[in-house]
Amino acid sequence: MRWKRTALLNVVLVVATSALHLTVEQGINNDQISTSPATIDETPNSVLVHTIQHSEDFAVGDETIDAVADNTTKEKPTTTQSNSYSNSDSVAYADEPIGHKEKRMNTESLHDRTGDGGGDDEGDTDGGNGDDTNDDTFVVETTSGRVRGHFWRENEKIISYIDIKYGTFDSPFEASVAPNKSAEVHALKEHSSQCPQLQNDKDVGDKYVGDTDCLTLSIFKPPNVKNASVLVHIHEGNFIGESADPAIYGPEYLTAKQIILVLPNYRLGPLGFLCLQNKIAPGNAALKDLSLALTWVKTNIEKFGGNPHNIAVSGIGTAGALAGYLALSPMSSENVHKVIIESGSVLSHWAIDRDPIDTATRLSSNIENFKSFEGVDLKQLLKAAKNIALRPCLEKTDNPFMTETPWKVLGKKEIKIPFMMGTTKYAGVHEFLSHNSKSIQELNKDVGLLLPNDLHFTSDDERTRIGNKVKTEYFDDNDITMDSVEPLTLYYTDAAYLGPAIRTARPLVGSGATVYFYEFSFVGEFNRELHAVESPVNGAVRGDTIGYIFTQDGDKPAENTDELSTVERLVELWTSFINTGTPTGADITWEKFDNEDPSEEQWLSIDTKVTPSKGLHVDRMKLWTDIYKEYFVERSLAYGMSPSVCTVLVLQAVFFITFFRHAWHFF
Structure with missing residues (x-):
């Protein structure tokens, strides 16, 4: 018995x-899919050359966030951190908008010059004599309705279609859908569409701008073009601000090479990235917006003279990470044929929120008398989110954009498209500039703060030991000071941008993708961000390639200058890659990246001269390769448990x- x-x-x-x-x-309550160590968050506040903007109130219902509200009264354990190191609240290690922030070009004086030829339902975009007539020469029939084009800034070599509506949504956090077809002809000449955000005003402080009817895109094309390659460029803004502004992303260089440029808006801040992992806010609304924009482009671009089977997506910093996500997600990958990224990666630790419910809890705690997200005033919500980093997340509801982390996807999915990716030499200068003497002292007291928050350690002693390795690599045996400009900038460059980019490129090659890797170092008049932040280092900073791929307010370099040579080189490399998947240029040989031996990995150094090279900062990268091989949170047996x-x-x-x-x- x-x-x-x-x-x-x-x-x-x-x-x-x-x-x-x-x-x-x-x-x-919404058991998180994955967790990050509660005691580790290295993210200092970046120098933001912009802020956020917003208008228009809304209310939402919520099924589970009331549980989050209950948690806001409970004290949470804290760690010893400087003012610059708030746990996930900071927005460092993320992209900055182009810093020059010139006044947008006032295009009201531009004439509506549409030519005198006839049009048809297929959108005859050819020719035109520039007369200010209202015929249908530049009218195109789209799924959103009829849209009228205009010569861009009186340039008869560029036809622009501004702020075309591609999506709409009822609830602020839900996935967007295609809009109803408009009966009226859309004929805007000037970009004005912005998604809700806060914008810093020197007189009034945080100013709410934008509105929820913001899911628009602008198209710039050469006349008479047929079957042209298409570049969809995602605007920067640190996940929280800016818009698809052609005053910053001017089309002149690209259209001259017979490329069609598309600039889409997408939701920002809590509207784009609040992630409750339920039906009210499933997460990744911004990425679903961009997926819908790509679907719109794929469906309609042929009527503008574009090739729907050759669509490249590009971005810098956070926008670069978004471009990478679009290439990996089943929701959007079929509409992405090539990817161009500068200083941003899906494997950057700042590119994913591993505990979105905690983020939502902290957001709710910033809203006075919060009970649930139902009925929350939009302005209150945006103000509450000002210092909280909202990012892409894993989802648990129907029709998700992402249910697995990029690292898992890269490890098992075949990815056959070409990537052109890299960083600037000093991509981490914004993080250096965010420091003050107090935050520097915190780094010396706790070297573990030098470790990104996607690393997992079994003990504080182990964390300190690895932190000391990082400190020794960049600062030898010296204390970190405000004079440690270059080593601290290189540390942030490697930890947040270059290291993750290398760790992304290697599995991409293993999955079948073709990768071309570069480092941009050139310094000239059109390094807009370098000059805007008054960088203390003499080298290109994150975002500086923008000034050599796009025009800002129509500015172009003078003849016989290094700036003009750099524009010509970059535009040739970029457009040849968009067209063929292989970047080529006069007297430039750019070999494919190979992940067999770090010392043999091919990359292109882009400075005053363009130099093919092997082994990208091998010693510095070996440190991060070894650290992530052993301590990356997704390699931990406890990850996601x-x-x-x-x-x-x-x-x-x-x-x-x-x-x-x-x-x-x-x-």
């Missing part, structure tokens, strides 16, 4: 284990121990 009692006991244990598993799973799973494993262990203790002699 003893063996029967033993068997019965173990059956009871199995049943109890399963019941407890279900109970715990159901009781956890919910409390219920841990409970089940423990009870199952008890089951086997009990069973074999009492029943071994029956075998």
Whole structure:
């Protein structure tokens, strides 16, 4: 009878284990898909050359966030951090908008010059004599309705279609859908569409600008073009600001090479990235906007003279990470044929929120008398989110953009498209500029703050040991000071931009993608961001390639200058890649990146001269390669393990121990 009692006991244990598993799973409010170490967050506040903007109120319903509200009254453990190192609240290690921030070109004086030729329903975009007539020469029939084009800034070599509506949404956090077809002809000449955000005004401080009817895109094309390659460029803004402004991303260089340029808007801040992992705010609304924009382009671009089967997507910093996400997600990947990225990566630790429910909890705690997100005033919401980093996340609802981390996707998915990716020499200068003497002292006191928050350590001693390795690599045995300009900037460059880019390029090659890697170092008049932030280093900073791919307010370099030569080189490399997937240029040989041996990895140094090179900062990169090989949170056995799973494993262990203790002699 003893063996029967033993068997019965173990059956009871199995049943109890399963019941407890279900109970715990159901009781956890939006049990997070993955977690990051609560004691590690290295992100200092970047120097922001812009702020956020917003208008128009809205209210939303919420099914589960009331549980978040209940948590706002509970104290959470804190770590020793400087003012610049708030846990996930900071927006460092993310992209900055182009810093020059000149006044937008006032195009009201531009004439509506549409030519005198006839048009048809397919959108005849050819020719035209420039007369200010209202015929249908530049009218194109799209799924959004009829849109009228105009010569861009009186340049008869560029036809522009400004702020075409591609999407709409009812609830501010839900996925966007295609709009109803308009009966009126859309004929705007000047870009004005902005998604809700805060913008800094020197007189009034934070100013709310934009509105929710903001899902628009602008198209710039050469006349008479047929089957042209298409570049969809995603605007920067640190996930929180800016818009697809052609005053910053001017089309002149690209259209001269017969490329069609598309500039889309997408939702920002909490509207774009609040992630409750439920039906009210499933997450990644911004990426779903961009996916919808790509679908619109794929469906309509042929009527503008574009090739729907050759669409490249590009971005810098956070926008570069968004471009990478679009290439990986099943929702959008079919519409992405090439990718161009500068100083941004899906594997940058700042590119994903591993605990979005905690982020939502902190956001709700910033809203006075918060009960749920239902009925929250838009302006209140945006103000509350000002210092909280909202980012892409994993989803749990129907029709998700992303259910697996990029690292997992890169490890198992075949990716056959070409990538051109790299960084600027001093991509991390904004993070250096965010420091003050107090935050520098915190780094010296706790070297663990030098470690990104996607690393997991089993003890504080181990964390300190690895932190000291990083400190020694960049600062030798010296204390970090405000005079440590170059080493601290290089540290941030490697930890947040170059290292993640290399770690992204290697598995991309392994998955079947073709990768061309570069480092941009050139310094000239059109390094807009370098000059805007008054950089203390003499080298290109994050965002500086913009001034050599796009025009800003129509400005172009003078003849016989290094700036003009750099424009010509970059535009030739970029456009040849967009056209063929292989970047080529006069007297330039750019070999494909190979991940077999770090010292043999091919890359292109872009400075006053363009130089093919091997082994990109091998010693510095080896440190980060070794650290991530051992301590990357997704390599940890505990990664993504919910409390219920841990409970089940423990009870199952008890089951086997009990069973074999009492029943071994029956075998």
